[in-house]
Amino acid sequence: MATLYQLHSTMDRLRHSTEEMALTWRAGDSIILLGATVAFIEWLHAYLSDSDIEGIAGIYALADDVAQLSNNTTAKLNLNAKLTGVLTDDDWVTMTQDPQFDKVVTIAL
Template identity: 80%
Template structure:
């Protein structure tokens, strides 16, 4: 079984959020980035590495959140190569109920 981490963090709290996630991380867990957190994906990847969080099954973001970043920001971030998928709200709800996940943990510091 795996955990789905819902990560909602501002840039100034992102390091602390990944430290919290590292305490219970297991190989094969997944992450969904909520709010503007997708804009910090490069920093997130660095912090994940710093905290020995590896073997991530998937990293997702919500379509509405990605759209709010704007086309220019999306192009610069190259999110389509860094995210497993961009989910609609309905797909997100379905994902949180997927039996592959034995728990869904929200980290919002």
């Protein structure tokens, strides 16, 4: 079984949020970036590499949150290469109910 982490963090709290996630992380867990967190994906990857977080099954973002970014920002972030997928709200709800996840944890610091 795996955990689905819903990460909603400001840039100044992202490192701490990643540290909190690392406390219970298991290989095969996944992350959904909520709100503006998707704009900090470069920093997230840096913090993940500094942590004990390994074996990430997937990193996702919500389509509505990605749409809030300018086209220029989206291109510079190269989200297609850094995200496993972009989810609609319905996809997100379906994912949170997927039996592969024994728990869904929201980290919003």
